[in-house]
Amino acid sequence: MAGLGVVCVAVYVVIFLTLDQRQNQTLDMKREAVEHLLREGRGAHDLDSVRHLLNDFLAGHDELTLSVADNSGHIFLPPQRAASADVKVERFPVPLPPDLGGAGTASLAFDQSKDKELLLRLAWTLGFAAVGGSLVLSAAAAFGVRRELAPLRALVRQTAAVSADRLELRLDGRDQVEELQPLIAQTNDLLDRLAIAYRQMESFNADVAHELNNPLSILINSCDFALRRPRSPDELKETLQSNLEELRRIARIVADMLFLANAQRGAQASRDEVTELAELCAEVLDYHEGSLQEAGVRGVVRGRARASVDTGLLQRAIANLVGNARRYATRGTEVVVEIEPRGKEIYIGVINEGPEIPAEHLPRLFDRFYRVDPSRTGASKNHGLGLSIVAAIARMHGGKATAASVGGKTRIGFTISSGAVPT
Missing domain, CATH: 1.10.287.130 (Signal transduction histidine kinase, dimerisation/phosphotransfer (DHp) domain)
Incomplete structure (x- = not known):
């Protein structure tokens, strides 16, 4: 409505100025014509001839009225018709015959009533056009927006249909923009x-x-x-x-x-002083020496690196990996704790020889309480959180846990972020 209102006001102002300019031009043209008639008129030497000449000039110009007075102020040519209240008057000197004093003053009046009626009708028309146009545009816009938002409302309904017992539902984007x-x-x-x-x-x-x-x-x-x-x-x-x-x-x-x-919840490991990781892994193997001998396997550390780590947490992660490898290692083989610098990361993994883990289980090994054996064999001693804790400790050190099982060897380990230089 504001936009249409501005346009309508602009149209009204332009037409108003155009009509005003036309009135001024008309008065100027008629003034020049009156001066020319009185100056060049032949045979207009008395009052009657002047009146006749001017009345002929005004014939057909209903919006104009003319009156002429001599220098003494006597009106010898009164207006031909009663003028309305809305007139625009222009007064100017005119030459007269000698017997009328030789000079006088003419008053040329332009009746503005018709133009004002036209402007009034135009104002009402533009006003109705602004209001009606705004209503039409608003209705069209509302319809268009509602139609364009229909797919979005469908998405809202689809989203509302998703619940805990209908988690398989997904949003259908085929009809969306x-x-x-x-x-x-x-x-x-x-x-x-x-x-x-x-x-x-x-x-x-x-x-x-x-x-x-x-x-x-x-x-x-x-x-x-x-x-x-x-x-x-x-x-x-x-x-x-x-x-x-x-x-x-x-x-x-x-x-x-x-x-x-x-x-x-985002807990981070507290970094101790730079630690020799090979020595830390050897300490873990020494602690598990009895259980390793009982399982008929031997613990070995390969590789060296130094890093700033949370010693207690790292020992716990390595101990969980060693315990897991010991349970599944074939007797007479080695459980290898491997340390491998990888740029700004250090990999620590435990390798054992034994039954391969099916590939479909590898991505879930680090889930809480997850077991490859669904029968929960050994659940009385191992409650299925060991590898989850390993993954959590890796995240607390800025790394991640990984698992692979191929060729009769299973490698489960994790990385830690560290800028330490390996030795």
Whole structure:
């Protein structure tokens, strides 16, 4: 409406100025014509002839009226018709016959009433055009916007249909404009990640319940059995020792879960002084020497590098990898802790010879509570968080965990970011 209003006002002003200019030009032309008639008129030597000459001149000009007075102010040629209130008057001296004094003053009046009526009709027309045009344009714009936004509303309905029990739904971008395609693709990718995360969360909750249910059931059954009849102090002591082992297992599970939760919230490793990684790995192997001998394998460290790391966390990650390799290594083979500088990163991995891990399991080895063996063999000793902790410690050091299994050898390790120069 503002735009149309400005246009209408501009049109009105232009026409108003045009009419005013036309009136002025008309008065100037008629003034010159009157002066010329009185100056060049022949036979106009008396009052009647002057009147007749001027009346003939005004014939056909209804918007003009003319009056002439001599120098004494006597009007000898009064206006031919009554003038309206809206007139534009131009007064100028004119020559007269000698018997009329030789000179006088003429008043030429232009009737503006018709032009003002025209301007009034124009103002109403432009006003209605501005209002009506604004309404028409608004309605057309509303219809056009509603039609163009229909696909977007369809996207809103599709998004609203996605819920926890319908995570397979995705946004359909076939009927959408090109500008929305990147947003739709990113939203679908986000829904894919959310679906994966939600399934992992459900699996995690089930695994947590399963891992905690076993020791809790053992504790409840043990206490219930001990209370059924009087027990000797030795029997009660044995029961308490068994319960204490299960409580420690629960405590380890809870502690590991708290560690993973802190790591997931973005906790970073505290960097100690530069450490010789080969010596640190050797210390871990020394600690596991008894279990390695019991499994019939030998621990070896290969490679050297120095880096600033959180010694305690790194020892924990390496210990988890060594323990995992020991469980699956073939007797009589070596468990190799490998240290390999890679530019600004250092790779630490543990290699064992034994059964290959199927390729479909490798991407999920570092998921919490994930086991390649769905029967949960050995779950009483290993609750499935070891490799998840390894991945978390790698992230806390600015690296990532990796796994590969081919040719009868399994290599599981991680990288840490460090600017240290290898030795």
